[in-house]
Amino acid sequence: MKELYWRGGVPLLIALVTFLIPPPAGLTGQNWHLFGIFFAMIVGFITRPFPMGAVCIIGLCLISITKTLTPSEILVGFSSNAIWLIVMAFFFSRAFLKTGLGKRIAYTILAKIGNHSLTVGYAFALSDLVLCLTTPSSAARAGGILFPIILSVSHALDSRPGPTARKIGAYLIQLVYQTEGVTCALFLTAMAANPLMAEFAQQTAGVTITWTSWAVAAAVPGLIAFMVIPLVLYFVYPPSLKAVPYVKKEALGKLKELGPLTKNEYILLFTFVLALLLWSTAALTGINPTTTAIIAVTILLITQVLDWSDILHETGAWDTLIWMSSLVGLAGLLAKKGFIPWFSENVAQAMTGLDWTIVLGILILAYMYSQYFFASLTAHAAAMYSGFLAVAVGVGAPPLLAALSLAFTANICLGLTHYSAACGGLYFGAGYVPLKTWWSLGLLFSVIQLVVWIGIGSVWWKLLGFW
Template identity: 45%
Template sequence: MSLEKINYKKFIAPLFVGLIIWLASPIKPVSVSMAAWHMFAIFVATIIGCITQPLPIGGVAIIGFTITVLTGVVPIDTAITGFGNGSIWLIVMAFFISRGFIKTGLGRRIALQFVKMFGKKTLGLAYSLIGVDLILAPATPSNTARAGGIMYPIINSLASSFGSSPKDGTERKIGSFLVFAEFQGNIITAAMFLTAMAGNPLAQSLAKPLGIHITWMGWFLSALVPGLISLILVPFIIYKLYPPEIKETPNAKQWSEDQLKEMGPMAKSEKAMSAVFVIALLLWICGGIIGVDATVTAFIALTLLLLLGVLSWSDVTHETGAWNTLTWFSVLVMMATQLNTLGFIPWLSKLIASSMNGLNWVIALIIIILAYFYSHYLFASATAHVSAMYGALLAVAISAGVPGMLAALMLGFFGNLFASTTHYANGPAPILYGAGYVSQSKWWSLNAILGVFYLVVWIGIGSVWMKFIGMW
């Protein structure tokens, strides 16, 4: 048996930067402890490793974890507690729930029904597809799975049925518009629910040590108005800026009907999946009232899926995305928590906040969000970006006088919305861009325009809405 191929050259950058920071400890600030400085060096090296990826992100995280313990920066009993974080298990459980949508075919059936009802015009077709993403988002923590596993195959089939393909230069007929509209819709729905993207519970976890407790319902209510405004206006903006050649799609109804006939009547597994999804959604919404934690709700949903036979235990053990997320998520949360506990984040936040001394907190928040958003051009992973900057920027915002919950949620929302930058910005981007329907120049230019739209709507209207509902 041959050895696995590893690109060792990709270890150079994280090792080089990590060692420089580690060896610079003699000139570290006096108020920063040696343990905090060394934790910072390991954390930065791990984040860079997550970007260069000499190994999959889980493997990089395990190496970082091992070095943290071996160097004595954090004892093993403390380091291992990251694997017991409730927010992490929430996202792991939600991965299993999303597997039920794909396995039973319920996600595809819902999408086809939407196309059947609203797909007479190309713009309506885009809204219908984004509507499906909105419905699936609360129980699909992998926005990559939503975009790549459920939505893209349907969009590609639809485009082909209308003679639109990048292979023969006809992508602008309808495919380009639908692909880019779905990408933006996926970004928005990911920002609207705590359980719609893996980085959201990470943000929730990073906010806790700073005394900010974000609930599922609190996140959803805060994102509701700016989210709905975005869902309504963004497809129309894309339609005007990047119009499809085909404006009417009367054949879409017939195509979806044919696909539904091929699927046959709704199976028992789909009905069971529907019931469990409704139960989970109701408990997430009402959990704060009746005292059921969001993570417990996710465990209840998985238990029901196993008892009803929708999923087998083999499905659970083979859901590699969930176990991979558990591994790297736990390690990064542990490291970020230790940076705060050991005093590095408090020192850094005070340092940056002092440079903002005298600034109105509203201006400070805008500067912080802009820095967070546009620095994403340097990242190929939304979750890696959240891991690297969320905790520090939140601490800076609080030190600058920004209301804690406002800052935490705004940074949480933009941990998704900053994907409106590049063709490598998050998981769905390379899938949808890689299909070849949209050129790189168009992808970047349209994202740049819509990025400004998100900044205006979510910071401006979003802040006012959150004040209205008493979130700050």
């Protein structure tokens, strides 16, 4: 109980302070109070007295009873297209788990290329890449689908925590975790906070980021990182087993157990391809990405691949709806009512004389390594993305370049620690990789990720006309 008091008391104290002291010059009392409660909510995400959704409900309650905003203003975020896109994607991803198509994809790829420890690693990473197109949860992809298969393969090859961990298990655990940040960054629908940042980019900098524009911008640096990371890991943290023909044989056996594709898997596969086609051609068809996601879920409901109980029990979707809608609505009002412009103007003035490239570089590095202080990519994005983007644009950085480079950084920092993502505790808890090794590898790959995404990526974004 004492722990709950301080976890809840710290954010509450932060909110209270803004009501007791006058607002800084240039801010109204309403702006100052709104910022105080919003910031307190972010701190609540870190201290976690309650789950994120509950923290947001409490924050909305405080905003309402203090008459900082009207109820209609408080609930404006619940109408966001981007939020409903990610909610529908959660429902879509549930179908992959329910039908077993996610496991079938992983075993199919393993059966094709799983005859060497390096290619087995690529097979797991490639499975994650396919699944991330419609699964906005690293916990569902890396945890729910891939983790049990990794353990099965490792145990079958007599690689367990302890003396035999380095046979192959430790390598596979690190490979999937280090490439998880890449798969999260590749698509707008690959991580729950990505649509949140797209909304922030629109509200803060007037930048519109679509599913297609995100995918095109991420394509070159993402695929390079996807190819480089497993190879580098193979040399700096090599498995002692090299040839592993058993894996291919095991995967074929699992596919035989699964039998031929079921009717529901065929329907899901068709719907999956249809959604990808509509998302990638949205500029030509004029079909909104959220509409595409709704169409996909509707097909799955009508064909009974999913039933209504599946929708009701997808708690991740409803939890995301609550906290993300709350954050999007309040962040938009902070920008609309003047707090974000005031903040960016003051910080930009403090950096007068510095070129925007230097400022953006500093912001990217600060964003990357501040992940050490966060136990959630989403909380990290909610706390820092809007403010950092506002500062970057305020000093003259091209808005689209700043918005995307910071958004990609918000994903690739995942590999730094074992607590950065929901699946991190599961992978670290397996006991294959010591903490010191985990953090050392995380630091190494953070540098590689920055070189690829920001270094090579900036050249690609120059060709695309972002700057």
